[in-house]
Every structure is written in structure tokens, then in C-alpha cells.
Amino acid sequence: MDSARPSTTGFTTQFLTAASERLPSPVLGVLPRGPISIIALTLFLIAIVLCSLLLGKGRNGRNGRNGRRLEAPALPEIIPFVSNTVDYIRDLPSFCRDVSTYFSTNNLTISTFRLVFQKVHLVVGPHNTNALFQPRTSGLSEHQFTVMFVNAMADPPAEDLHQWQLDTSGKLRQPNPGTEHIVGHGRIFIQWANLLNTNLARPGMSLELAELYYARFLPRFRTVGHAHGVEGDQGWEELKIFSWLRKNMTTAAGTALGGTLFLQMFPEYFSIMNEFELAVLKICFGPPRWMNKAPYLARDKWLSMNEEVVKLALQKVPDFDKVEGEKWIPELGHSMMRQAVRWNWETRKMSLRTTAASFGALILDQNGNTAPSAAWAVMQVLTAPNSKCLISRLGAEAEEARKEDGRFDIQKLAAMPVFTAVFSEVLRLHTNFNITRIAQRDIVMSGYDVKKGSLVQAPTLIAHFDPVWDSHKYPKEEFWPDRMLRRGEDGKMHFDMTSGNRHQYWFPFGGGTIMCPGRIFAKQEICLALAMFLTEFRDIEAVRWEMHSEEGNEDGDGDGGEKSGERPAKDVEGFITMLPDRELRVRVRR
Numbered sequence: 001m002d003s004a005r006p007s008t009t010g011f012t013t014q015f016l017t018a019a020s021e022r023l024p025s026p027v028l029g030v031l032p033r034g035p036i037s038i039i040a041l042t043l044f045l046i047a048i049v050l051c052s053l054l055l056g057k058g059r060n061g062r063n064g065r066n067g068r069r070l071e072a073p074a075l076p077e078i079i080p081f082v083s084n085t086v087d088y089i090r091d092l093p094s095f096c097r098d099v100s101t102y103f104s105t106n107n108l109t110i111s112t113f114r115l116v117f118q119k120v121h122l123v124v125g126p127h128n129t130n131a132l133f134q135p136r137t138s139g140l141s142e143h144q145f146t147v148m149f150v151n152a153m154a155d156p157p158a159e160d161l162h163q164w165q166l167d168t169s170g171k172l173r174q175p176n177p178g179t180e181h182i183v184g185h186g187r188i189f190i191q192w193a194n195l196l197n198t199n200l201a202r203p204g205m206s207l208e209l210a211e212l213y214y215a216r217f218l219p220r221f222r223t224v225g226h227a228h229g230v231e232g233d234q235g236w237e238e239l240k241i242f243s244w245l246r247k248n249m250t251t252a253a254g255t256a257l258g259g260t261l262f263l264q265m266f267p268e269y270f271s272i273m274n275e276f277e278l279a280v281l282k283i284c285f286g287p288p289r290w291m292n293k294a295p296y297l298a299r300d301k302w303l304s305m306n307e308e309v310v311k312l313a314l315q316k317v318p319d320f321d322k323v324e325g326e327k328w329i330p331e332l333g334h335s336m337m338r339q340a341v342r343w344n345w346e347t348r349k350m351s352l353r354t355t356a357a358s359f360g361a362l363i364l365d366q367n368g369n370t371a372p373s374a375a376w377a378v379m380q381v382l383t384a385p386n387s388k389c390l391i392s393r394l395g396a397e398a399e400e401a402r403k404e405d406g407r408f409d410i411q412k413l414a415a416m417p418v419f420t421a422v423f424s425e426v427l428r429l430h431t432n433f434n435i436t437r438i439a440q441r442d443i444v445m446s447g448y449d450v451k452k453g454s455l456v457q458a459p460t461l462i463a464h465f466d467p468v469w470d471s472h473k474y475p476k477e478e479f480w481p482d483r484m485l486r487r488g489e490d491g492k493m494h495f496d497m498t499s500g501n502r503h504q505y506w507f508p509f510g511g512g513t514i515m516c517p518g519r520i521f522a523k524q525e526i527c528l529a530l531a532m533f534l535t536e537f538r539d540i541e542a543v544r545w546e547m548h549s550e551e552g553n554e555d556g557d558g559d560g561g562e563k564s565g566e567r568p569a570k571d572v573e574g575f576i577t578m579l580p581d582r583e584l585r586v587r588v589r590r
Contacts, residue, residue, distance in 0.1 A: 070448065070449045071112070071448060071449065072108075072110045072111055072112045072121060072445075072446070072448035072449075072450075073106070073108060073110075073111050073112070074111065074112050074113060075099065075102065075111050075112070075113040075122075076102075077113070081114050081116075081117070084113040084114070084115070085113075085114070085115055085116055088113075088115055088285065089281075089282055089285065089286045091573060092281070092432060092434075092573055093432050093461060093571055093572075093573055093578060096432065096434075096459045096461040096462055097461065099111065099122055099459065099462065100459075100461070100462040100465065103124060103462065108446075109123060109124050109125045109127075109128060109446045110122065110123045110124075110128065110445055110446040110448055115285050115455070116285070116286070116287055118285075118455055119451070119453075119454045119455065120454070120455040120456075120457060121445065121448075121450050121454055121455065121456045121457070122434075122457050122458075122459060122462075123445060123446065123456060123457070123458050124458065124459075124462050124463060124466070125446075126501065126504035126505070127446075128445055128446060128458065129435070129458045129463065129504070129507065129511070130504070130511070130512065131445065131456075132435050132437045132456065132458050132511075132512075133435075133507075133510065133511035133512025133513065133514060134512050134513065135170070135176075135437065135513070135514070136170075136176060136177070136513075138443070139439060139440050139441045139443040140437035140438065140439055140440065140443070140456055141168075141170075141437060141438055141440045142436070142437055142438075142514055143167075143168055143170070143189075143438075144438045145436045145437065145438055145455075146164070146189070147161070147164050147165055148284055149280075149284060150164050152280060152283040152284045152299075153280060153299075153357055153361055154303070154353065154354050154357030154358075154361075155299065155300075155303065155353070155357075156350070156351065156353060156354040156357070157351050157353065157354070159351075160350050160351055160353075160354040163188050163348060163350075164188060164189075166182075166186065166188075167182060167186060167187055167188045167189050168182070169182040169186075169187050169189065169190070170189060170190070171189045171190050171193040171513075171514065172190070172513060173190070175187070188348065191343070191347075192343070193517070195336070195339055195340060195343060196336075196517040196518070197517050199334075199335075199336040199339075200336070200517045200518050200520060200521050201517045201520065202520060203411045203414070203415075203520050203524075204411070205520075206518075206520045206521040206524060207410060207411060207524075208327065208334075209256060209257065209334055209336065209521060210410045210521060210524040210525070210528070211410065212256035212257075212327075212328060212334060213252050213253045213256040213257075213524075213525060213528075214407070214408070214410065214528055215256075216251075216252035216253075216255060216256055217248065217249060217252035217253070217528065217529070217532070218407075218532070220248040220251075220252060221532050221536045222536070224237055224239065224244075224536075224537075224588060225237050225536070225537050225538075225588045225589050225590040226590060235589035235590065236539075236587045236588070236589045237587065237588055237589065238543060238585055238586065238587045238588075239585070239586060239587075239588070240546075240583040240584070240585050240586075241375050241378050241379050241382075241583065241584045241585075241586060242372070242375040242379070242548075242579075242580055242583050242584070243548070243583060245371050245374050245375045245378070245529060246270075246274075246371045246372070246375065247270075249367075249370070249371045249374060249525070249529055250270050250367045250371050251263070251270070253366055253367055253370065253371075253525060254269075254270065254363050254366070254367055255333065256328070256333065256334060257333050257334050257336070257337055257362060257363060257366055258332065258333040258334075258337050258359065258362070258363050259313075259328070259329060259330045259331050259332050259333035259337070260330045260333075261309060261312065261313055261316075261330055261331045261332075262306075262309040262363075265308060265309055265312065266305050266308075266309070269305065270367070272298075272301055272302055272305055273302060273360070273363065273364055273367075273368075274368075275298045275301075275302075276298045276299055276301070276302035276364070277364055277368045277574070277575040278298075278573065278574070278575065279294070279295030279296075279298040279299060280295075280299075280575065281575075282295040283295045283296060283299060302360060303353065303356065303357060303360070305360075306356035306357060306359055306360035307352055307353060307356040309356065309359065310341065310352065310355055310356040310359050311352060311356075312331075313331040313332050313341070314341075314345065316331045317329070317331050317332060317338075320338060320342045320346070323338065332359075336362075337359065337362060340358050340359070340362060341355055341358065341359055344358050364575075365518060366518060366521070366522075368574075368575040368576070368577075369522065369574070369575060369576045369577040370522050370525045370526055370577075372430070372574055372577040372578070372579050372580070373423075373426055373427065373430065373522070373526050373577045374525065374526045374529035374530065375580065376426045376429070376430050376577075376580065377422055377423065377426045377526060377529070377530045378529070378530055378533050378584075379569065379580065379584040380422075380426065380479040381394065381422060381530065381534070382540070382542045382584065382586065383542055383568060383584065384479055384480075386482075390418075390422075390481070391534055393418045393493075394418055394419065394422070394530070394531070394534055395534050395535060397413070397416040397417075397418050397419055398413065398416075398419075398531040398534060398535050399535070400412075400416070401413035401416060401531070408528065408531060410524050410527075410528060411524075413524075413527050413528065413531055414520075414523050414524045414527045416527075417485060417492075417493050417494055417495040418481065418485065418493065419527045419530065419531070420484075420495045420523075421481035421482070421483075421484040421485050421495055422481045422530065423523055423526055423527060424481075424484055424495075424497065424506065425479060425480065425481045425483070425484060426479075426526075427506075427508040427577075428464045428469070428506055428508075429464070429479060430571060430577050430578045431460045431461075431464065431508040431576060431577060431578075432459075432460060432461050432571070432573065432574065432576065432577075432578045433459075433460050433508070433576045434457035434458065434459045434460070435457065435458040435459075435460070435507065435510060435511075436455060436456070436457050437455075437456050437457075438453065438454070438455055438456070439451065439452050439453060439454045439456060440452065458507075460507060460508060463505045463506070463507065464505065464506060464508075465477070466505045468500050468501070468502050468505050469483065469502065469505065471483070484496060484497050484502075486499070508576075536590075537588040537589060537590055538589055538590050539587075539588065539589050540586055540587075540588045541586060541587050541588075542584060542585075542586050543584075543585040543586055543587055544566075544584075544585050545566065545567065545568055545569060545582050545583070545584055545585075546582060546583050546585055547582050547583070548581075548582060548583055569581055569582045569583070569584065570582075
């Protein structure tokens with residue numbers, strides 16, 4: 001079988017190279033630092049062979065007695081059980097791109113590999129991905145993965161985790177078949193989903209929170225662009241898009257939702273949060289703590305910080321009924337956050353640790369992806385081949401969405417076709433998340449068996465770069481919002497993702513009955529940030545690309561300076577939205 005993944009030619013040589021260069025002790029845990037000893041290497045090889053025998057690693061796509069292919073083709077790897085796991089954990093974007101090449105080269109829509117010792121099926125194509133979004137008919141469920149995610153985020157006491165484990169009834173009003181006996185207080189998933197959906201799931205519901213964010217964000221913009229330059233640069237001020245947005249947008253949105261107490265107690269709160277967000281998936285899918293300490297230490301630091309915040313907040317607000325009618329309070333922010341904390345602490349009788357984790361998780365979920373997405377939107381609009389035209393069209397829509405008082409009508413702005421196209425194109429290009437379900441019974445996908453208990457994942461990075469997005473005019477690898485616009489019979493531009501069924505290849509927020517409740521607020525946040533960058537300043541110009549720290553070029557030779565940023569930013573791994581590996585420096589003036 002042809003393969004875009006590494007071959008196993010010269011296995012011993014490649015094994016030694018990979019083990020010594022690609023598998024440092026933080027990954028394998030048991031191997032010493034520096035040159036790997038022959039004894040350790042031999043023991044490791046023996047362990048791999050034994051695991052292969054015990055787990056019955058079969059041939060790719062072996063046939064059953066009736067001639068039907070039972071096992072989906074396995075992703076090739078240099079070191080069984082190790083290479084794919086390491087690639088997945090260390091660099092998921094590159095792993096998914098390799099898988100995409102392997103799929104297209106071999107005309108596949110499903111393949112398998114082992115993530116540590118868990119069997120994973122990677123799938124592509126609408127038929128397969130739609131199965132993930134319709135759990136009641138497909139035999140695939142998000143329940144166990146959600147429990148796994150709760151455990152990875154909160155490290156809750158056993159009694160807290162047990163509440164989530166017991167509820168298999170799902171997130172819909174009608175419980176899953178066979179779980180009709182789970183009612184009322186026992187339906188923890190739908191209670192949590194209802195709390196979020198009530199506040200976020202529709203434009204009107206999220207508007208109150210969006211207005212709070214806008215009120216905190218706008219003054220930060222108003223402080224920029226007043227610099228007193230010299231020698232003809234009067235009024236110009238320079239800033240780095242990603243760094244500026246990650247600080248100011250995150251602070252505005254985070255305090256709108258969570259209050260100001262957490263930042264007063266921990267001015268470094270968002271730095272600690274950003275460190276933890278890169279660790280979440282490594283805890284979910286990576287080796288155990290003793291082999292993989294760094295992500296767990298980042299979580300411990302994040303949890304400890306949130307515990308201190310919530311403990312003090314509960315002391316300052318001992319009676320939630322007394323602040324019931326308040327839109328926002330400094331201790332716990334917006335009413336949705338207070339509802340979440342109260343639900344965990346009073347209704348569910350969760351521990352302080354679990355309650356604090358829910359507080360921190362809401363702030364992380366709200367900010368971990370929106371600030372990078374907004375930065376990508378601004379950077380790509382300013383550097384697009386048709387930048388001048390695109391900025392003009394976005395500016396016209398922004399002005400159309402202004403109210404008489406000069407502020408934006410947030411709902412109207414987020415519904416504008418060009419803004420929607422930019423938002424959707426940014427998420428298409430820069431979202432990196434594998435939609436994950438677990439098989440509740442033996443099922444068949446793409447003609448292959450998927451055994452009960454197997455993970456099934458649909459990578460956004462493969463679907464979002466499917467040939468359906470490709471054209472001579474708009475290559476799929478490039479930023480072209482116009483691919484999602486069409487001119488209607490009324491002569492106006494309309495957003496259109498349904499042509500060619502492209503909407504089935506775009507799912508940054510999930511799909512079907514299981515979608516992110518924060519998707520509306522995320523769009524409002526991002527569109528506001530883009531609109532303000534394009535309208536708050538008389539002039540805005542891209543200056544240059546540069547490394548984040550300006551302490552070395554992309555080859556790491558330490559020269560520093562402007563040469564390090566001559567190429568545009570590329571993606572590096574993030575929580576869900578991939579981060580830019582460098583900054584776009586711009587100058588602005590009013």
C-alpha cells in the first residue's frame with residue numbers, strides 16, 4: 001500500500017534515531033535524558049513487542065471470512081504504538097496534515113492508530129462526520145469523552161466525577177433510549193447545557209454579555225493612536241496585533257464574564273490560563289502523569305489559582321439571592337457565571353475544586369480561541385492580496401451597522417455577509433480540533449468494523465481543507481472570504497456556504513444536536529474586534545512580520561531583528577484555534 005507516512009525500511013536505524021532524537025524523557029518518562037542506553041532501549045523494544053502481541057495488532061485491512069474488510073487500514077509508523085502517539089501529542093496540526101495526505105494518496109475515508117493504548121479511528125467525509133453529530137442513531141456517544149474531559153480539566157474528587165459518570169441520558173430534552181429512568185436531579189448534562197444555552201445559544205441571549213464586553217473593550221481602543229511621532233510620523237503608534245488583542249480583548253471579555261476579583265488577586269491570571277490551555281489535550285490523550293508531568297503541573301497551578309478566587313468570592317457573596325437581579329458584580333461578573341458557580345456549589349453540592357474549575361473553564365472557553373481568531377482575522381485582512389478592497393467592503397458594512405449614538409449594533413454587525421465570510425474563513429483555516437466520540441456498540445463505518453469502546457475522531461484540519469474548498473480562483477490553502485459570498489438577484493452580496501455542500505465540511509463548533517453553545521458570542525466578539533480595528537483609526541498600515549520575542553530568527557541562530565519575520569505567520573498548536581508563530585506589527589493613527 002502506498003503511504004505518505006514514514007516507511008519501515010531500515011527499521012533498526014530509524015528506531016534508534018527516533019528514540020534518541022524524537023522521544024525525550026518527558027514523553028516516554030522511563031528513558032534517561034541524553035544518549036539512550038542500550039539496556040533501556042532493549043527493554044523498551046521488548047515492551048513494545050509484548051504490547052503488540054497482547055493487543056493483537058493485526059494487518060491493515062484484513063479480510064473476514066465473508067470477504068468483507070473488517071479492520072480499517074492502520075496509519076504506518078516507524079515505532080509501533082509510539083510514533084503516532086508522539087506525533088499526535090507533540091504536534092497535532094502536523095499529524096493531521098500527514099493523515100490528510102495519507103488519506104488522499106490511498107483514497108481512504110477511515111484509518112486507525114493507537115493513541116498510547118487506545119484504539120482510535122480517524123474518519124472524513126460527510127457520511128462519517130454526520131454520524132458523530134447524530135449519536136442516537138449512530139451508536140457513537142460523546143458521554144465518555146465529556147467525562148474524560150471533565151476529569152482532565154478539573155481533576156475532581158471521585159464523588160463529583162461520579163455525578164457525571166452516572167448520567168448517560170444525554171443533553172437533549174428527551175433522554176437517550178434506555179435511560180428514561182434518569183430524571184430530575186440525575187440529569188446533570190442537560191442541566192449544565194440548559195444553563196449555557198439560556199445565556200448564550202441565540203444572538204439575543206448572548207447580547208447582554210456582548211454589550212458588557214464591548215463597553216470594556218472600546219475604551220482600550222480609544223487609548224491607541226494618539227502618539228506624538230517625529231519627522232513626519234505625527235500621530236502614528238505601532239502595536240503587535242496578536243499580543244495586543246490577546247491582552248486587551250481577553251481582559252475585556254474575561255472581566256465581563258467573571259468580574260474583576262480574579263485579576264486583582266492574580267494579575268498573571270491569563271498567562272497561567274494560556275499555559276494550561278495548551279496542556280488540556282495532552283492530559284486527555286497523553287500518557288499518565290508519571291510519564292507526562294508538565295501538563296499536569298500546569299493544570300495544578302491553574303486549579304489552585306481558581307480555587308483561591310472562588311473561595312474568596314463565595315466569602316464576599318454568601319447569599320446569591322441578594323445579587324439575583326444584578327447584571328454584573330465584581331466578585332463573579334455576569335449573571336451566567338454566578339448561575340454556574342451556584343449550580344455547582346449549592347445545587348449539585350460539588351467540591352470547591354470542581355466549582356472553581358467550572359469558573360476557570362468558562363473563562364478559558366470564552367477566551368482561549370476568540371482572541372487568536374480575532375488576531376488572525378485582522379492580520380489576514382490587512383495582508384490579503386485584495387486587502388484594500390476587502391477593507392473597504394468591511395468598513396461599509398461596519399458603518400451600516402452603526403447606531404445613532406455611534407456604537408455598533410452588535411447583532412446587525414455579526415450578521416453582515418462579508419464579516420460572516422471573514423469569520424468563517426478564519427475558522428476554516430485555523431481551527432484544529434478532532435471531534436471525538438466513543439462507540440457504544442460494535443458499528444460499521446466506511447465498510448469497516450469499529451469495535452465498542454473505540455474512539456472515533458473527525459479532524460477539522462482535514463475537512464476544512466477538503467478539495468470541496470479548492471478552486472483555481474480561490475486555492476483552499478489561502479485566505480479568500482469571497483469563496484463564501486455570492487451576489488444575489490437583488491444585486492447584494494450574500495453569505496453562502498451551502499454551494500457544493502461545503503457546510504458539511506465546516507464544523508469548528510461541532511454539528512447536529514451537539515454544538516458549542518458559545519458560538520454566537522464568539523462570533524460577536526471577533527466581529528467587534530475586527531470592526532473596531534478597521535474603523536477606530538484614520539489610518540492603519542501593516543509594517544512587518546516579526547517573531548514574538550524578537551530574540552531570534554526562525555532558524556534560531558540568535559541574530560534577531562526584522563529578518564526573522566519576513567514571511568507571514570504560520571499556525572502552531574493552540575487549544576482549538578491555532579496560534580500564529582509570529583506577529584504582524586502595524587502602525588495606526590487617528
